[in-house]
Amino acid sequence: MIQEATTLLKENGLKITQNRLDVLCVFLGSEKAFTLLDLEKIFSLKHDRSSLFRSLQTYYEKGILEKFCNATGTAIYTLNRHKPDCNGKSHFKCKDCETVVSLPNLPTEYLQLLGNNKMETMNLLIEGTCENCQNKNPETL
Amino acid sequence: MIQEATTLLKENGLKITQNRLDVLCVFLGSEKAFTLLDLEKIFSLKHDRSSLFRSLQTYYEKGILEKFCNATGTAIYTLNRHKPDCNGKSHFKCKDCETVVSLPNLPTEYLQLLGNNKMETMNLLIEGTCENCQNKNPETL
DNA sequence: TTGCTTAATGCAATTTGGTTGCAAATATAC
DNA sequence: GTATATTTGCAACCAAATTGCATTAAGCAA
Ligand SMILES: [Mn+2]
Ligand SMILES: [Mn+2]
Ligand SMILES: [Zn+2]
Ligand SMILES: [Zn+2]
Numbered sequence: 270m271i272q273e274a275t276t277l278l279k280e281n282g283l284k285i286t287q288n289r290l291d292v293l294c295v296f297l298g299s300e301k302a303f304t305l306l307d308l309e310k311i312f313s314l315k316h317d318r319s320s321l322f323r324s325l326q327t328y329y330e331k332g333i334l335e336k337f338c339n340a341t342g343t344a345i346y347t348l349n350r351h352k353p354d355c356n357g358k359s360h361f362k363c364k365d366c367e368t369v370v371s372l373p374n375l376p377t378e379y380l381q382l383l384g385n386n387k388m389e390t391m392n393l394l395i396e397g398t399c400e401n402c403q404n405k406n407p408e409t410l
Numbered sequence: 411m412i413q414e415a416t417t418l419l420k421e422n423g424l425k426i427t428q429n430r431l432d433v434l435c436v437f438l439g440s441e442k443a444f445t446l447l448d449l450e451k452i453f454s455l456k457h458d459r460s461s462l463f464r465s466l467q468t469y470y471e472k473g474i475l476e477k478f479c480n481a482t483g484t485a486i487y488t489l490n491r492h493k494p495d496c497n498g499k500s501h502f503k504c505k506d507c508e509t510v511v512s513l514p515n516l517p518t519e520y521l522q523l524l525g526n527n528k529m530e531t532m533n534l535l536i537e538g539t540c541e542n543c544q545n546k547n548p549e550t551l
Numbered sequence: 552t553t554g555c556t557t558a559a560t561g562c563a564a565t566t567t568g569g570t571t572g573c574a575a576a577t578a579t580a581c
Numbered sequence: 582g583t584a585t586a587t588t589t590g591c592a593a594c595c596a597a598a599t600t601g602c603a604t605t606a607a608g609c610a611a
Contacts, residue, residue: 284607286559305597314527317561322598324559340531342568343481345595357536362526372523379517385541386502386511390481393534395498423577427588446568458590463589464570483597484568 270297281331290317292324295332301367302345335360337392356380357391363399366405411438424473429457433465437475442508443486476501478533498532504540506547 272275274293291312294387295303306352308321325346328334335349335358359372372393380388416436421427432453436444449462466487470473476490478499489511492499500513515535521529 284558286607288560296466319562319599320503326599338479338481338483339477342479342485344483361524361529363527364530370527376517376520379520383512383538385501385544386504387538387540388502388536389505389538389542391534391536392481393532395524395529395532397524397528397530399528403526403528409577425587427578429589460570460591461589465568528572 270294273297277333281325281333283331288320289324289327291330292314292321293333296328296348299370302347303363303367304343304345306343335393339394340396352365357393358392359393359395361395361397361399363402364396365398365402368399368401375382400410411435413453422474424468424472429461430465432457433462434469434474437469437487437489441488441510443488443503443510444508445486447484459504465475478535480535481537498534500527500532500534500536502536502538502540504543505537506539507541509540509542518533 271290274290274297277293278289279287283289288313292308295308295311305318305322305325308316308325309318312321313368324409325334325336329336329346332349334343334346335351336346337358337360339345339362345362347360349373352373354374356374359375362369372395375391375393412431413432414437415438416426416493418434424430435448436449436452438464446463446466449457449466450459453462466475466477470487473490474500475487476492477485477487478501480486480503481542491512493514494499496515498516500516501510502513503510510526513536516532516534
């Protein structure tokens, strides 16, 4: 996985640093979403918050990570798994296990409801409980 | 319009105060979205930020206003124009004039893509340029 | 391999948006 | 009008994001 991270960094013309490798491996090894605070906890001793922040920022700018806001307005990041033809960012995020799945484009019939309003960005976040977590917590909670 | 505001307050069992009337009238008189900061600017001398905040909060709890986050994670509010049967919050917001229009439910065929993942909340924000603003700024920008 | 140059990092400080405790002011019911 | 409960202003606080700057480290060239 560190190999994969190294390659990605090279492909994007980024210097290979411990911070960047560490951060990227978190994402490469998981389907989950992470906030800056999550990373701070993971790397509390090893890396400073500002450096983690700057790595997230860099990855976002390079399109390696996606960034969006949860219901409370906190930025959350996930590996960008969207197809290049994607017309925006659509995700389902499990409130329990934090797993994020990318969803396909909104149907064009729906977008036609915009009429002559021109779409530039679009962001859809559906939150709920994933199949796994529903089975884990049968009736409880 | 102050009449309309007064009625809304009464209907919701809220005391009629200058702050609440002022805030509500901002929304009743506009199709736009406003942040707390927007209101602070409008009422800089007349009302305190914390009171504006609490009014927004109250209106949101009563379902009079909608609250969602823009791309940068800042909370924005608009008059709630969604139908009661709405399965989530979908909006188009013009980046230029800030006008917000509510969009209908996502089509059920699309939601079926979630499979057994259970939706609890959903939030769609499409940003772009409204028809009006496109015509105002023909080729410029 | 060794320096040189530039970019990345750590640390501390700052900004921004959101939120709260509390005393004073105000709205409503009596 | 007065009593009571609510709302407000102010100041303080909090969380997340962001920045300036001196130090350190990565990559390249000698
Ligand atoms: Mn998290
Ligand atoms: Mn605004
Ligand atoms: Zn889950
Ligand atoms: Zn517009």
